[in-house]
Amino acid sequence: MNCINFVVPMNPCPCGNYPDFNKCTCTPAQIRQYLGKISQPFLDRLDICAEAPRIRYEALTKDVRQESSAAIRARVCKARVIQQERYVGRRIRTNSMLGVNELKEFCSLGRSEERLMRQAFSSLGLTARTYHKILKVARTIADLDGSGRIMESHLREAIGYRTMDKKYWGR
Numbered sequence: 001m002n003c004i005n006f007v008v009p010m011n012p013c014p015c016g017n018y019p020d021f022n023k024c025t026c027t028p029a030q031i032r033q034y035l036g037k038i039s040q041p042f043l044d045r046l047d048i049c050a051e052a053p054r055i056r057y058e059a060l061t062k063d064v065r066q067e068s069s070a071a072i073r074a075r076v077c078k079a080r081v082i083q084q085e086r087y088v089g090r091r092i093r094t095n096s097m098l099g100v101n102e103l104k105e106f107c108s109l110g111r112s113e114e115r116l117m118r119q120a121f122s123s124l125g126l127t128a129r130t131y132h133k134i135l136k137v138a139r140t141i142a143d144l145d146g147s148g149r150i151m152e153s154h155l156r157e158a159i160g161y162r163t164m165d166k167k168y169w170g171r
């Protein structure tokens with residue numbers, strides 16, 4: 001199984017201001033054509049779709065303590081070790097490599113989490129592929145949180161990384 005890490009940054013439209021209609025100078029046809037370059041099957045293969053909103057001046061200058069890169073790195077390394085230990089003796093190193101059958105074993109959900117996934121499946125029009133991706137991403141968020149179980153908050157965050165494609169590309 002191959003594991004490819006890649007990041008695809010893109011503007012929401014040719015001028016970069018959509019969906020801010022006060023600033024966007026593109027026509028609806030231009031926006032459609034621009035977004036149409038990315039196909040749904042391609043989007044479905046991405047683990048995470050996240051929007052990077054324009055940062056406001058106040059947010060840049062506000063005196064808020066952010067988690068340092070070193071602290072985040074330590075948390076990521078710890079999550080990688082958790083995964084290595086969980087999958088020892090298997091041909092799996094990370095959550096992203098889990099197959100459908102292994103998902104049942106390692107990403108089992110409680111009752112309320114099941115319900116949440118059922119809701120997301122219909123409201124977001126998920127495919128089998130995106131449904132499984134959410135489970136794997138939620139497993140990783142739980143690992144970063146040091147949680148043995150996937151909780152509702154982990155699932156909600158993972159589902160959040162799938163809502164942007166619906167917002168821009170619809171279904």
Ligand SMILES: [Zn+2]
Pocket residue numbers: 013014015016017018023024025026
């Ligand atoms: Zn525009």
